[in-house]
Amino acid sequence: MMHKTRGGRSIALTALTIGSIAVLAGCGTAGGGDAGGGDEAEELGDFESSVSILAWPGYVEDGSNDPAIDWVSGFEELTGCTVEAKTYGTSDEAVNLMKTGEYDVVAASGDATLRLIAAGDVAPVNTDLIPSYAGVFDFLKDKEWNSVDGQSYGVPHGYGANLLLYNTEVFTEAPTSWDVVFDGASAYTGKVTAYDSPIYIADAAVYLMTHQPDLGIQNPYALDETQFQAAVDLLKEQRAHIGEYWSDYLKEVQAFETGDSVVGTTWQVIQNVLAGEEAPTEVVLPEEGATGWSDTWMIASDAASPNCAYAWLDWIASPETNAAATAYFGEAPSSQEACDYRDDCEAYHAGDADYAEQIWYWTTPIADCVDGRTDVECVDYAKWTEAWSEIKG
Template sequence: MKRIPHTARRGAVVGLAIASVALLTACGTSSGSGDSGGEAATELGDYEGQVSILAWPGYVEDGSNDPAVDWVTPFVDETGCKVTTKTFGTSDEALNLMKTGDYDVVSASGDASLRLVAAGDVAPVNTDLIPNYEGIYPFLKDQAWNSVDGVSYGVPHGYGANLLMYNTEEFPTAPTSWDVVFDKASENAGKVTAYDSPIYIADAAVYLMAHEPDLGIENPYALDEEQLAAAVDLLKVQRESIGEYWSDYLKEIQAFTTGDSVVGTSWQVIENVLEGEGAATDVVLPEEGATGWSDTWMIASEAKNPNCAYAWLDYIASPEANAAATSYFGEAPSSDAACDYREDCEAYHAGDADYASQIWYWSTPIEKCLDGRTDVTCTDYAAWTAAWQEIKG
């Protein structure tokens, strides 16, 4: 999966009212994850003076890209933890970089988080040492993409849904189903668009859950071989009507502006940009529900700077910093308190638990079925990657 920072603000100003970081109370020496064999810290010690962060572009801004966009400097000033950052373009790239042992913290999407856990590259997180964790929306906590067997492996960042975008001139009545990109895709052959990633297979699974219940799909990320084959078959048929697969959101904006695309998967922030440019587009969360993302800040199992790592996880979950980061990227924040520092929370349905319940957040497909089945083996991400290559040809 490739994610691009949504920095096309079109003149919008990001509010950066960053408050002081709440210092984590600690005593003694650190028992950070790197010192405890992959176990969660039980207490924190002195800050090490530095922290190395691996993140999606747009998640760790220090003013070097835009002087007006900086939520890192207040963290450094408060903690003394100097931040070094490396960005990555895909989850696979992040996985490979984490294996180097050079990073203390990573922002992991749901298609990477369980792979990081399984590889032993990240450690459990003691949320009692993260005061701002308490204010995070309950529907983002203790979920399959950020926890294992009831043990938390990180702190939720922001979230969003993969919505259905449509050209309002081609669709004067808003579509209510994903059938316009699946069973009815041929009606707009050559002008249908879809997200370019193996994780998009889950979008087909969400559709099949509603329209082919006999397949028995209960979780779009828990597909046995028969269920995966059904999703692949659906996507192969869809492929005949696809004009372009997209991963760069700027290309999708251009395609909907020119009319090369008239219907397909999109994000709320893309609609916000198009609306600002007067484009004839809109988005909807279809009746079947949708996939989506909720990224997680995770700490390396061999973190060299675990105290500063914990400080970062607490800071980025604080209302002011979280509001700044999620607004800049174009997603809902992780807490109601963050909405005090944003004016667009309603557009992102922030805190709307009913809306959020319709989203199947990206989770890493693994052989242990995420839907709880034990009588079959589910297909893992490697199988999905091979299937995606087959679909695209």
């Protein structure tokens, strides 16, 4: 699956989080503390010499790709924890890599987090040991994709909505509904695009929540067999009108620049790139709402460097670091304080709780329905994956 883009702007980074990291360093015992393992850490100790991080491209930048883009070196200088980073391309890949036990920290999207928790590959996180957590937007905390039974399993990183992108020369008035890519897609046959991932089934479910209310869908990631089949059937109907499914944002940019695509799902940063190229495009959040993402930094249950891992979670959530990382990646930051270091928070609707309430953040579909129902079994992600192959044909 996924993910987003490495686009964005350069932000100079200074170590304003020295105080909070220093607090962590002084919290524990000289021997290394109790962090890690399968239980929530109670205290922290001395930093280890390194920390191994698994993340999306663009999340752990040390200046090697662009000398101006570096929020790793300050962390290393401050803590003495040398960062060893590996990137991955899909959530499925991240889940498999975490099973190797080679990584201390992972940045996971909501279609991976519950799988990692259920497998025991990540540990509960004691947010009291992460000073920066206090500033994180409340609407990103204690959610079904980053917490279980009130226990936090990580720190929110950034977030965004999957928006509707359209060609303004084709649509003289802004569309207000996802209808243009579903029931009304025949008007744009061959020029409709959609995100290439099983999690896109949830986009169909969001549409059906409004247009087929008798299905009783309350959460697009909690679908019983009847609800799931309705979403799959809708996507099979849509398939006849799809010109291309996309997962590489550059390909979507190119398709809208050439006119090969005129309408489909997108991210705000893709519209930013298109606007920079003066392409005739705009984005809208349709009246039905939308799916979206809120990524979470998580700590491995058997982390070899738990103290450095906790320090990283605090560092990456601190205002200036979070501003740099999320701006470079192309998403809203996780705190209002981070907006002090960005000039584009308004474009990403950062901190707008009403806007955020319209987003159904990616959540791993599991048999135990995440909408709270106990009288039925929901369709799990493995079956979503099977269905996606059938949809694409």
